[in-house]
Amino acid sequence: MQQTNLTINGQEHALDADPRTTLLDALRNHIGLTGSKKGCDHGQCGACTVIVNGRRINSCLTLACMHDGDEITTVEGLGQPGNLSPLQSAFVAHDGYQCGYCTPGQICSATAMLQEAKDGWPSNVSDDLAKGQKLTDEEISERMSGNICRCAAYPNIVDAIREVAEGAEA
Amino acid sequence: MTRHLVMDEPATKRVLDELPQSLTGKPMDRPDGPEKVTGTATYAHEWNLPGTVHGVLVRATVPKGKVTAIDKDAVMKLPGVLGVFNDERFLRNPAQGTANEAPIQGPDEIAYLGQPIALVVAETFEQARHGAHRLQMRYDVAADGVFDPEATNVPHERPEDDQLDQGDLDAAMKQAVSVVDQVYRTPGHNSAAMEPHCSIASWEGDKLTLRGSYQMLNYNINELADSLKIDAEDIRMLSPFVGGGFGSKLGISAEAVAAAIASRELGKPVVVALSRQQVFETVMRRSESRQHIRLAADADGKLIGLGHDSLVSNLPGEDFYEPVMQATHFIYTGENRRMNMEVARVNRICAGSVRAPGEAIGMVALENAMDELADISGIDPVELRKRNIPEMHPETGQGYSSRPFAEALDEGARRFGWDKRNAKPAQTRDGEWWIGMGMASAARVNMLKEAKARVTLNADGTATVETDMSDPGTGTYAILTQIAADMLGLPGDKVETVLGDSDLPKGSGSGGSFGASSSGSAVFLACQDIRTQLAQKMGMDEDDLKLDGGKAGDMALADALAGDAIVGNGHIEPGETSKDKRQATYGSYFAEVGVNAVTGETRVRRLTAVFGAGRILNEKTATSQCYGGCIWGIGMALHEELLFDTRDGHLVNHDLAEYHVPVNLDVPQIDVHLLEERDDWASPIQAKGIGELGLCGAAAAVTNAIYNATGVRVREYPVTLDKLLDQLPE
Numbered sequence: 001m002q003q004t005n006l007t008i009n010g011q012e013h014a015l016d017a018d019p020r021t022t023l024l025d026a027l028r029n030h031i032g033l034t035g036s037k038k039g040c041d042h043g044q045c046g047a048c049t050v051i052v053n054g055r056r057i058n059s060c061l062t063l064a065c066m067h068d069g070d071e072i073t074t075v076e077g078l079g080q081p082g083n084l085s086p087l088q089s090a091f092v093a094h095d096g097y098q099c100g101y102c103t104p105g106q107i108c109s110a111t112a113m114l115q116e117a118k119d120g121w122p123s124n125v126s127d128d129l130a131k132g133q134k135l136t137d138e139e140i141s142e143r144m145s146g147n148i149c150r151c152a153a154y155p156n157i158v159d160a161i162r163e164v165a166e167g168a169e170a
Numbered sequence: 171m172t173r174h175l176v177m178d179e180p181a182t183k184r185v186l187d188e189l190p191q192s193l194t195g196k197p198m199d200r201p202d203g204p205e206k207v208t209g210t211a212t213y214a215h216e217w218n219l220p221g222t223v224h225g226v227l228v229r230a231t232v233p234k235g236k237v238t239a240i241d242k243d244a245v246m247k248l249p250g251v252l253g254v255f256n257d258e259r260f261l262r263n264p265a266q267g268t269a270n271e272a273p274i275q276g277p278d279e280i281a282y283l284g285q286p287i288a289l290v291v292a293e294t295f296e297q298a299r300h301g302a303h304r305l306q307m308r309y310d311v312a313a314d315g316v317f318d319p320e321a322t323n324v325p326h327e328r329p330e331d332d333q334l335d336q337g338d339l340d341a342a343m344k345q346a347v348s349v350v351d352q353v354y355r356t357p358g359h360n361s362a363a364m365e366p367h368c369s370i371a372s373w374e375g376d377k378l379t380l381r382g383s384y385q386m387l388n389y390n391i392n393e394l395a396d397s398l399k400i401d402a403e404d405i406r407m408l409s410p411f412v413g414g415g416f417g418s419k420l421g422i423s424a425e426a427v428a429a430a431i432a433s434r435e436l437g438k439p440v441v442v443a444l445s446r447q448q449v450f451e452t453v454m455r456r457s458e459s460r461q462h463i464r465l466a467a468d469a470d471g472k473l474i475g476l477g478h479d480s481l482v483s484n485l486p487g488e489d490f491y492e493p494v495m496q497a498t499h500f501i502y503t504g505e506n507r508r509m510n511m512e513v514a515r516v517n518r519i520c521a522g523s524v525r526a527p528g529e530a531i532g533m534v535a536l537e538n539a540m541d542e543l544a545d546i547s548g549i550d551p552v553e554l555r556k557r558n559i560p561e562m563h564p565e566t567g568q569g570y571s572s573r574p575f576a577e578a579l580d581e582g583a584r585r586f587g588w589d590k591r592n593a594k595p596a597q598t599r600d601g602e603w604w605i606g607m608g609m610a611s612a613a614r615v616n617m618l619k620e621a622k623a624r625v626t627l628n629a630d631g632t633a634t635v636e637t638d639m640s641d642p643g644t645g646t647y648a649i650l651t652q653i654a655a656d657m658l659g660l661p662g663d664k665v666e667t668v669l670g671d672s673d674l675p676k677g678s679g680s681g682g683s684f685g686a687s688s689s690g691s692a693v694f695l696a697c698q699d700i701r702t703q704l705a706q707k708m709g710m711d712e713d714d715l716k717l718d719g720g721k722a723g724d725m726a727l728a729d730a731l732a733g734d735a736i737v738g739n740g741h742i743e744p745g746e747t748s749k750d751k752r753q754a755t756y757g758s759y760f761a762e763v764g765v766n767a768v769t770g771e772t773r774v775r776r777l778t779a780v781f782g783a784g785r786i787l788n789e790k791t792a793t794s795q796c797y798g799g800c801i802w803g804i805g806m807a808l809h810e811e812l813l814f815d816t817r818d819g820h821l822v823n824h825d826l827a828e829y830h831v832p833v834n835l836d837v838p839q840i841d842v843h844l845l846e847e848r849d850d851w852a853s854p855i856q857a858k859g860i861g862e863l864g865l866c867g868a869a870a871a872v873t874n875a876i877y878n879a880t881g882v883r884v885r886e887y888p889v890t891l892d893k894l895l896d897q898l899p900e
Contacts, residue, residue: 029295034216035209037413040446044826047364071758075209084204091205095794097645100206101364101413104308107207111445125835137839144831148826150414151643152801154837155795 001067002165007076008033013029024048026064027074035075035104039148049105050074056112058146075104079110086167087111090160100149104148110161113143114168135165171739173699175691177618178569178745179737186694186785187848193662194652194855197790202411202647210212211411214368214383215443222370223252224295225418225432225442226302227424228288230280233517233818234315237278237287239308244291248304250297252438256288257431259267263520264453265393265421266490267386272489273397280309282517283820284423284451285765291440292434293529317819319514320460326481327513329491334499336565337506339464342475346466347385354463354535355886358812361524362831363642371429372439376400379612381408385415386679387638387672393422393641396568398430407638407827410670412680415642416642417523420451420681421607450824454522455812457482457492459531466506466652471549473504473540478536483514484521492521495611496528497538497866500570501753503560522816523681525802525831526862527616534806537610537870538885541877550593551609551874552583552758563810570750571616571851574782575756579611585762585841586778589773595881596899602896604785605775606879610755610870612781616849616858617684618744622675623692625654626698629661631720631727633658635667637695639689644861645791650693652788654854657697659727659785675739675776683755683859686787688742691853695740703736707872747851755863757765757781759800759871765879767898770891771874774804778841779868784849792860799864805832806865807872809889 004017005012009029014070015021017030024041027033027050036059039047050059051073079085087107090096097103117139120132125142133139140161141154149157172269186194231474242254262275262285277287290305292298317326344348354441367384378400384390387407395402412419425442426663433440444452459482466475480494493507524530544551556576562569583589590596591607599607623637635654640648650667658665667673678688708722708730716723722730747753762776779800809830813822823829842864848856869887877883882897 006814018296021294025295026400028215032218033209034213036217036567037213037365038443039366040826042446042825042827045364075207078655079206080208081328088204088207089209092199094326095200095790097203097206097414097643098645098794098798099364099414099793100202100211100212103206104209134234138835141835141837145835148364148831148833150362150416150831152798152832152837154801154834155797155839156794156833157834158839 004065004068006067006070007074008072009074015064017064021064022060023062023064023067024059027059033074034077037104039102046132047102047105049109049147051108051112057086058111075108078107086164094156094160095153096157096160097153102147102149104156109144109147114165137153137162171699173695175695175854176743176745177747179598180747181854181856182850183225184848184856186855189639189656191656191659191669194656195789198394198648198652198662198788200440200645200648200791202650212335213365213411213413214381215441217370217371217381217440222439222441223291223293224298225289225440226298227286227290227428227442227448228290228302228305230283230285230287232280232309232311232799233283235309237307238310240288245301245305248301250293251301251593253291253432253434253685254288254305255428255432259397259431260286261397261424261427263485264423264466266388267417267420267523269421270392272393275397282519283489283818284519285811286452289428289432289442296810299741315517315819317516317518318330318816319458319481319516325515329513330513334507334509334815338507339475339477339508342466342506343464345553346474348467349544350463350539350542352463352539352542352885353540354461355535356459356531357887358458359420359524360450360812360829363414363418363743366444366446367419367423367425367453368443369426369429370439370441371433372591373434376404380405380426380430383412383419384409385412385419385640385642387640388676388679390422393618394426396420397427407672408670409640412640412642415680416525416837417681417727420523421724423598424452428463434532441571446826447824451519451821454524455519456524457484459494459523461535463535463621465543466537467543469559471554471557473502473546475506476502476504477508479510481514483516483518484516484637486819488520490522494527494532497533499565500754501613502558503564505564507565516819518814518838519821520875526614526865529866531866533613533872536566537867540873541608552588553570553609555579558727563752570725571751571753572784572847572849573756574845574847578756578780578782580760581843582758582760582778582780585843588760600764602765602767604879605764606875608871608874608878609758609760609764610867610874612759612863612867613869614683614755614863616753616755616777616852617682618748618853619678619684619688620743621678621688621692622741623677623689623691623696624675625696625700627658628729629728629733629735633660635665635693636674637669637677637689638672638693639669639685641669642680643786644680644685644795646685648791653693654689654697657694658700660720664720683727683861685855687855687857689740690787690855690857692740694855695742699738699740700736707829710771753852754857755783755860757863759868761871761875763872763875763879765876765894770898772808772870772889774838775840780843780845781860782845782847783860783863784847784852785856786844787857792844793842795839795861796864799862800840800868801832801837802865803868804836804872805831806887807869813890
């Protein structure tokens with residue numbers, strides 16, 4: 001067993017778990033935060049995306065014991081029913097999901113992605129690596145392509161993110 | 171009381187159009203949305219039962235043979251391991267959709283590589299996974315496994331009821347002015363729903379509760395009971411949220427039975443989740459197909475002959491085969507017809523329903539052949555299809571129910587700007603990209619299934635809808651809420667819909683696109699039952715009852731109810747209207763692609779699709795379903811392919827890194843338009859199914875556009891760049 005101290009959604013947790021436990025399994029099986037989903041357990045689908053120290057990562061690809069002292073935000077920390085974050089509301093309004101299983105990962109990913117864009121990070125479709133990027137639909141799609149949605153709500157996911165991105169600019 | 175309707179007559183009284191409120195059809199947000207976006211929706215693995223222990227399945231590493239020994243003792247010694255189970259009730263493969271009984275059981279008789287054999291249960295997931303990796307099994311390997319459906323040593327069967335020989339196709343082919351005679355191949359597909367299959371089993375005495383991810387509890391409970399040799403009355407299944415199904419969760423599967431057996435033995439709740447690789451290797455695949463299509467047309471492009479023969483595969487002993495020619499039978503005219511189905515028996519993963527079984531691949535090959543015919547005959551592809559819309563079913567002579575097929579073709583062409591297409595291939599360049607446009611028709615059979623629902627008009631003037639029906643993302647929560655709200659004159663937020671509990675009245679289950687119209691009809695009938703009772707209670711004629719804005723006439727509903735709830739039950743069954751008319755849904759797709767002249771990579775630049783599916787129950791969720799279908803079409807056209815090793819039948823690309831489903835950047839913004847339509851023959855709410863229609867021909871629009879862009883016909887899906895590269899124009 002391995003002791004790990006994690007701050008999750010602003011709350012401190014002392015995790016005592018098998019060192020083989022992934023961050024995803026720690027959240028779901030040990031801490032009871034099942035919002036982060038297991039779609040592939042191999043970093044291929046993005047359903048487990050959480051925000052660690054401000055960056056989005058696949059929580060299935062990292063062991064919990066590697067995150068001692070880290071600050072983790074999961075979908076539960078972004079908003080709750082009745083108190084939704086702007087992205088969560090936009091996903092509801094634009095039907096940015098169907099079955100909903102990839103949705104927490106999409107929303108965590110989009111939350112961090114908007115900050116990356118704001119900070120001027122380029123993407124694979126950016127024309128210029130140095131200049132800040134306007135979030136065109138193509139930029140949004142590229143930056144969200146690590147999050148698979150088999151229901152294929154992609155057009156609606158782009159609509160939802162674009163709306164929030166434009167609202168933040170205005 | 172129960173309002174029971176057998177659909178023997180068309181429902182010409184369009185009740186939902188006559189109500190004062192019309193929430194039905196509107197793009198209402200899903201009531202289950204806030205739970206989904208906050209991670210509080212409870213999927214199968216997410217019930218917090220104290221003391222739950224974890225099970226991991228262990229599977230065959232040989233393709234055919236017998237298990238002769240399992241070294242349980244070595245694994246039992248590992249830390250945390252509680253049990254190693256290998257029970258004769260374990261399932262060989264999942265039950266087929268609507269089977270209503272156990273599939274083939276007995277894990278020790280191996281029929282395919284990857285078949286579940288044992289379950290290792292331990293205190294934690296990490297311990298169980300380690301134990302599963304360590305479990306040693308011995309086999310008596312059979313040398314007579316067969317793995318290639320097209321090999322000559324593979325036994326082939328011809329299902330009797332899927333052979334058609336009408337008129338003289340050979341003569342028609344000789345007599346025709348234009349002919350197409352081509353073979354198309356589609357590979358196997360995986361549903362790849364985002365939530366891997368998972369079950370949590372817990373017992374109280376002889377009563378089992380199974381929390382799982384299932385599309386059809388109404389059948390699944392009987393399949394589970396039959397598998398375990400217990401009574402269905404002793405089981406409760408819960409499945410309020412299903413993280414995608416697409417056919418893969420139609421029938422009870424191995425993890426549920428294994429979890430139930432282990433839980434009973436250990437006296438603790440047991441959770442068994444499939445890994446992504448296990449989903450690929452133990453749940454249903456869509457069969458690959460070889461399709462031989464022959465089209466014989468006269469000088470006007472009118473079909474005088476139509477042939478469509480198919481070879482698909484499945485495991486020995488499985489009744490299901492991919493009904494490839496399902497829509498070919500009724501979509502186009504042509505009096506001389508031959509359609510023969512052949513099924514190869516191979517030692518591969520079980521084949522079963524994957525979204526739109528039949529049309530998903532059959533319409534694609536047919537629509538490729540129609541494009542070839544248009545090209546050969548010099549007739550515009552839209553016009554060619556319109557000329558071949560039959561007046562009567564060309565085989566049965568049946569009439570058609572509502573069929574806005576020509577309208578969908580015309581409206582799609584108009585919205586897309588089809589008139590700007592250059593019919594001559596390889597004429598348009600945009601930088602290093604060859605640009606082309608292609609189109610295809612959509613068609614899918616429509617079905618109504620038996621369904622029951624209970625609606626309670628509560629004493630406080632709110633309502634509760636209850637059925638064991640599922641919502642695997644299709645929008646069931648939304649549409650049942652909307653129908654009940656309109657029928658009872660309530661705002662949507664005064665209606666609560668409760669689903670996914672086998673203790674509730676049996677709905678239709680979600681599959682075959684019949685869920686919304688069937689379960690929606692049951693809710694509609696239950697509300698009619700309430701209206702009758704309420705009118706009686708108020709001492710008035712039911713025709714005079716006006717329910718609107720939470721009031722009955724001028725009286726608040728709560729006052730009219732005077733402290734009593736009213737319970738209404740609805741029960742719908744298919745009847746004569748299913749036989750009187752060929753019921754189906756129709757549409758069209760128009761795609762613009764770019765094919766890179768240097769790399770051969772294809773990108774879909776634009777996609778327009780128009781669909782008619784009877785009354786649309788929720789514009790927003792229906793549109794999302796159509797986006798999903800179209801994007802599955804893009805995947806089918808360009809990336810998706812199960813690759814089997816023909817030496818031992820093992821699946822080579824068993825995860826999402828190797829089996830390529832479309833990602834966000836693969837998809838353009840899509841224009842989906844839903845036609846205003848009512849089909850009185852389909853259901854009392856004039857609705858038909860829409861969940862699969864979006865896929866039924868979509869890939870052909872993309873590949874026809876590739877031909878228009880490059881002049882290259884690829885008849886072997888998917889059209890990956892290696893199949894284009896050496897044929898691209900200079």
